[in-house]
Amino acid sequence: MPDQGARFVTGSTMGHVVRMTLTGAAGITLVFLVDATNLFWISQLGDPQLVAAIGFAFAIQFLSVSGGVGLMIAATALISRRIGQGDHAGARHQATAALITSMATR
DSSP: OOOGGGGGTSSOHHHHHHHHHHHHHHHHHHHHHHHHHHHHHHHTTTOHHHHHHHHHHHHHHHHHHHHHHHHHHHHHHHHHHHHHTTOHHHHHHHHHHHHHHHHHTO
8 A cells, every 4th residue: 555645745736736725715615604604693683883893804814814725735835845856955944934934924
């Protein structure tokens, strides 16, 4: 049986990016379905200011989560490619850069 961990460092980079993008999109969709449900129930309270606040927070959350998922996919694809090439020092360098970028954009 082939090594199951090797599937993440071998194969097409585009294939990995597509799988990660679809997984991230499914996760974001479920988060937003929960947010839409929250918006519905808060709208039942009859306070338009609460509805506006939730709607605004919904837009900010969308941008934040989408950007985070995009950065995660890009970083993972770049780091995995370096690991697959056997360049562990380069992978550590890119992982450090990804971590700093992630912390800076928080």
